[in-house]
Amino acid sequence: MSSHKITNANIKEWAANYDGEPFDAILCDPPYELGFMGKSWDSSGIAFDKDMWADLFRHIKPGGHLLAFSGSRTYHRMAVAIEDAGFEIRDMIEWVYGSGFPKSLNIGKAVDKLQGNEREDLGFREDFRKRARKNGVESKDYIMAGGWKSTSDTVGKLDRGNSPYEGYGTALKPAHEPCVLARKPLEKGMTVATNALKHGTGGLNIDGSRVKSNEDMSNLKAFGSMPENKVDGKGFSRPWMNDKQSILDKQNKAIENMKDMGRFPANLIHDGSDEVVGLFPNDNQRFFYTSKASKSERNAGLEGQVSQKQGNRPNSADPSGKFPDHDHRETGGNYHPTVKPLSLTKYLANLIKPPTGGRLLVPFSGSGSEMIGALQAGWEYVEGVELTEEYIPIAEARIKYWLELKEAETKQLELV
Numbered sequence: 153m154s155s156h157k158i159t160n161a162n163i164k165e166w167a168a169n170y171d172g173e174p175f176d177a178i179l180c181d182p183p184y185e186l187g188f189m190g191k192s193w194d195s196s197g198i199a200f201d202k203d204m205w206a207d208l209f210r211h212i213k214p215g216g217h218l219l220a221f222s223g224s225r226t227y228h229r230m231a232v233a234i235e236d237a238g239f240e241i242r243d244m245i246e247w248v249y250g251s252g253f254p255k256s257l258n259i260g261k262a263v264d265k266l267q268g269n270e271r272e273d274l275g276f277r278e279d280f281r282k283r284a285r286k287n288g289v290e291s292k293d294y295i296m297a298g299g300w301k302s303t304s305d306t307v308g309k310l311d312r313g314n315s316p317y318e319g320y321g322t323a324l325k326p327a328h329e330p331c332v333l334a335r336k337p338l339e340k341g342m343t344v345a346t347n348a349l350k351h352g353t354g355g356l357n358i359d360g361s362r363v364k365s366n367e368d369m370s371n372l373k374a375f376g377s378m379p380e381n382k383v384d385g386k387g388f389s390r391p392w393m394n395d396k397q398s399i400l401d402k403q404n405k406a407i408e409n410m411k412d413m414g415r416f417p418a419n420l421i422h423d424g425s426d427e428v429v430g431l432f433p434n435d436n437q438r439f440f441y442t443s444k445a446s447k448s449e450r451n452a453g454l455e456g457q458v459s460q461k462q463g464n465r466p467n468s469a470d471p472s473g474k475f476p477d478h479d480h481r482e483t484g485g486n487y488h489p490t491v492k493p494l495s496l497t498k499y500l501a502n503l504i505k506p507p508t509g510g511r512l513l514v515p516f517s518g519s520g521s522e523m524i525g526a527l528q529a530g531w532e533y534v535e536g537v538e539l540t541e542e543y544i545p546i547a548e549a550r551i552k553y554w555l556e557l558k559e560a561e562t563k564q565l566e567l568v
Contacts, residue, residue, distance in 0.1 A: 154527050156551060158536040158544050163515045164198060166537050167207035175535070176353050176510035177217045178208060179501055179522050181492055182230065184223035188489060193539060200229045205237035211513065214339040215347045215354030217504040219245070220332050221492070227330045239334035243419050247496065250425030251444055252326035260318035267315070274310035331500070333419070352506040361503045362414035363440045415439075417503065421496065442495040445521070449494060450486040453553025454546060486546055488519035494554070497525025505529055513537075520547030524554045 159166060182199040198204060199222065212218070218239055222230045227244075235241050264271055312318065338347040338354055347354040417440065424441040501512065501522070509532030514522045517536030526534045538544055 154530070154532060154534070154555070156523055156527060156534040156536070158517055158520075158523070158538060158547055160539075160541045160544055161537055162539050163537050164201060164204045164207070167204055167211065167515075170207075170211055173511060175212045175216065175513040176351075176506050176508075177219075177504040178212060178513045178515065179219045179497070179504065179526060180513075180515045181221045181490065181518065181522060182516045184221075184490075185226050185229075186223055191489065199226070200233050202233045202236045205234050205239070208513070208515065209238045209336060212336050213351040213353045214336055214342070215344070215351055216336045217242075217353070217356070218332070218334040218336075219500050219504060220334075221247075221329055222332065224326065224328060224330060227332070231332045234332060234334050238336070240337055241332065242335050243333040245331040245333055245419045245421060245500075246328050247331065247421045247423075247442075248328045249423035249444060250327065251423065254321075254323055254325040256321035256323040259320040259322065260313045260315050261311070263315045263317045264313040269313055269315065271311040271313045274312055276309055352508045352510065356417075357503055357505055357507075358417060359413060360505075361417040361440075361499065363417060364414040421499070440499055442493050442499065445491045445493040450491050450519075453549045453551075454486055486519050486550070488543055488546065491519055492521045492525075494521060494525050494528065497522045498528045499525075501526035501531060502529040505531055508532075511535070517543075517547060519543050520550045523547065524551055527551065527555060528558055 183194040183196065185195060185197060185199050187195040199220075208218075218234065220230065220234065231241060231244075261271065263269075335354070338344065339350065342350070344354045420439050422439055422441045423443045425443070505512075505526075509530065511533045512526045512531045512535070514526065514534060514536040517523055517538045518540075520536070523534050523536050536547065538547070
C-alpha cells in the first residue's frame with residue numbers, strides 16, 4: 153500500500169537538516185526563476201543554489217536519479233548547479249507543446265506611442281469575435297462587460313503602424329520545457345548491476361516506459377542487406393556476416409519485441425497537438441505524448457474548497473446583467489499557476505522507479521501533481537516538501553481524489 157507525506161518547509165532548510173531514510177530518486181518542478189505572475193517564490197534563486205542540490209544529493213542512494221524541470225531561459229543555470237553539487241548529467245528530456253502563448257513586447261507599437269503616431273485599426277482578434285458572437289454581443293461590449301476579465305477597450309484589438317520597427321518584438325512563442333535527467337554516481341568500485349543489486353538504483357525503467365506505436369509494422373523485415381563475402385567499392389568487407397542467419401535471427405527478434413512492447417523511450421515528450429504531431433512523418437506515434445493539464449484535472453477533488461483568491465470586481469460596464477460580477481474568491485479551484493499534467497508526472501515517475509517500489513522525494517511539491525503521478529505509478533512512499541502552506545490542502549485533496557479513483561478502478565478490474 154502506497155503512503156505519502158507533505159512537509160511545510162523551505163526546501164533549503166529541510167534538506168540541510170533531514171536525517172531520515174535515504175530516497176531512491178527525486179522528481180520535482182522547481183521555480184523557473186522568472187518571477188512568473190509576480191510570485192516571490194519564482195525569483196528567489198533557489199533552483200540555482202548548488203548547496204541546496206548538494207544537500208539533496210546526500211539524501212538519495214548511490215545511482216539514484218533526479219528529474220527536475222526548468223524554463224528554456226534558465227535551464228542552464230539549474231543544470232550547472234545540479235552538476236556542481238555532484239550529480240552526473242545523464243540527459244535532458246524535452247516536453248514539447250503547441251499551446252504556448254508568446255509574451256512579446258510590440259516594439260512598433262511602443263515606438264508609435266513615444267512618437268505620437270496614429271495606428272491603423274484592424275478590429276478585434278478572431279478568438280475575441282467568436283466569444284462575443286457566442287454571447288450575442290459585439291466584441292467591444294464583450295470585453296467591457298468582463299467577458300475577457302478586463303475593462304480595457306484595447307484588449308484583443310489589432311492595429312498596425314508604419315514605423316521601421318513595426319513587426320518587431322522581444323520574445324519567441326514558448327513551445328517546450330526542458331527537464332534535466334541526472335544521477336548520483338554509483339557506489340565507488342561498483343558496476344551498474346552490482347549497484348542495482350545492493351541499492352536497487354542506477355537504471356531506468358525502460359520496458360515499463362516504452363511507447364506503444366500506432367504505425368503499421370507488419371512489413372518490417374530484418375536487414376541482411378549485404379552477402380557475407382561481398383566487398384564494397386571502397387574495399388571493405390563484412391566478415392561478421394559469415395554467421396548471417398544468427399544476425400537475421402537477432403534482428404527478427406528485435407523487430408518482434410518492438411511490435412509487442414513498443415518503442416524505446418526517447419528524451420522527447422510532446423503534447424499531441426496538431427502543431428507538434430505535424431512535425432512527425434506519417435502521423436506515427438514514436439514518442440510519449442501528454443497534453444497540458446485540463447481545468448477538470450487541475451480541480452478534481454477540490455469541489456467546495458474556497459481558494460485564497462480575494463477581491464470582487466463589479467461589472468459596472470454591463471448594465472444588462474448578462475455578465476456577472478467577477479468573484480475572485482473562486483470555489484473549488486486549484487489556483488497554483490504551474491500545474492503539470494498527471495499523465496506526464498506519472499510517466500516520469502515510472503521511468504525512474506526501482507523494481508522494489510522505492511521512496512521518492514518531491515521538493516517544491518506545489519499542488520501535488522508530481523506526488524499524484526508517483527503514487528499512480530506505484531511508488532511505495534512519496535514525500536513532498538512545500539514552502540507555501542496554502543498549497544498543501546489543495547495537494548492533499550487532489551491526492552485523496554486520484555488515489556480513491558485509482559483504487560476504485562483497480563477493484564473494478566478485479567471484478568471483471
